[in-house]
Amino acid sequence: MHIGGSGTTEQMAAKVKAVFTAIKNSRGHDPAAFPGDSVVNTIDLKLLDGIVGAKGEMSKGVYKYTIGRPDVSLKEHGVTVSSFLGFNTWAAWQGTADHAAVAGDFTMLEDEMAPVIKALIENGIEVVAVHNHMVHEQPRIFFLHYWAVGNAEQLAKGLKAALDQTGKKTNTMKMGM
Secondary structure (H helix, E strand, O other): OOOOOOOOHHHHHHHHHHHHHHHHHHHOOOHHHOOOOOOOEOOOHHHHHHHHOOOOEEEOOEEEEEEEOOOOOOEEOOEEOOHHHOOEEEEEEEEOOOOEEEEEEEEEEHHHHHHHHHHHHHOOOEEEEEEOOOOOEEOOEEEEEEEEEEOHHHHHHHHHHHHOOOOOOOOOOOOOO
């Protein structure tokens, strides 16, 4: 779920609290009160880090990369949007070397969209959604959700191929579909 708004800190806090209260009331119980299940993850994380070119974080058996876009100065209604506010690409991994699952979200400039999609598809990673979260952002940003199951090393190479399509000063490659 994505939320957004503007106002004073107090106004925004009250609005976010109302959303969280509605979610809590609809659940009927607090999921944090139950022990987290243990996800099997025996993927060689150093191998993944070396391929992706970043270091992830492990939480409850899921290894997650969060990769910001410091190359882009994003503003929405004149307000800076940072990696902390969701302007990032991420990938979550679990499984084994031969049977890994990866799912995540790409943050892309308009001209990066086609090359990223092409790189993912060519590497067996399924694109499941392309959308935008903002209306008046500058520059124009698109988000892409993806997932795949397969050999961890091959999936990491596919993810890296797509990552390499972002952060370029110019991007003239167009996708032919």
